[in-house]
Amino acid sequence: MATAWPEKHDHELLALIQDGNSQAFAQLVERHTGRFYRLAFRYLQSRAAAEDVVQDAFLKLWENPALWQPERNSKFTTWFYRVVVNLCLDRRKRKSAAALDEESEFADDRPAADELLIQAQEQKILEREIAALPERQRTALNLCFDEGLSNQEAAEIMGVNLKALQSLIMRAKTTLKERMKVFL
């Protein structure tokens, strides 16, 4: 795996990728795969699906390096978050509602004696309720609670101003509190 240019900035690596440099591509992939995978997993709740999305996103960049236009995008990660989010949304749209329901089924009649079991159940319900949120609220939540992303960055990724983002998060949290009141 490439570790040739750990000191190079993303935009420098991207310029090399545009010249067909596969080592620069390897460096960029190694640097950012983890964070984009985490985001994709939060959307798709499936390791295989999240890995596929991240792979597709990076391969798109490799195949068409001119997609990245430094004069139009301030930061690679901001732009690429958008690419990954769009791929996740496309994938979710392709899935049937029936498949989603099946995926988020959980055994709610289990005895809640074990603390770990309760936590697991809480998480499962939370994921189901997040999946049921409107698309923009879900995106705002996924971006803001992803480590390392400020509200300002999340707003930039979504193409909204800070106030609009905060409003989306507030609405999402209000809905979640209402739907999960038994657990909160």
Add this chain to the structure above:
Amino acid sequence: MTANDPREEKLDRLLRARRVDPAGPDLAQRIVLRARQTPQNPSLSLWQWLRELCLELHLPKPAYVLASALVFGLVIGLSTPDRSAINGNDSAADASVQSVFSTDEGLL
């Protein structure tokens, strides 16, 4: 919905503790390997396209081609006879044009 709302705090805690299954340890490597098997589709600028064309047709570098074309154009331009040099034959040329017109008119 104050900051001290225990429900809000618990929800925040749950949101931060969302479980993420770790990715396969070789995910990055798999992506790089797939990319190595995939050709790039670079979108060429006009200059890059010209360079590619020169390479393809085994022509010299585009800069040389352009400079040669410029010099060639200048040489042709300078070697073209001056219009004033043929002014002396103008009346003869006019006469032949006139005769062509009059022949056409005669046919009509």
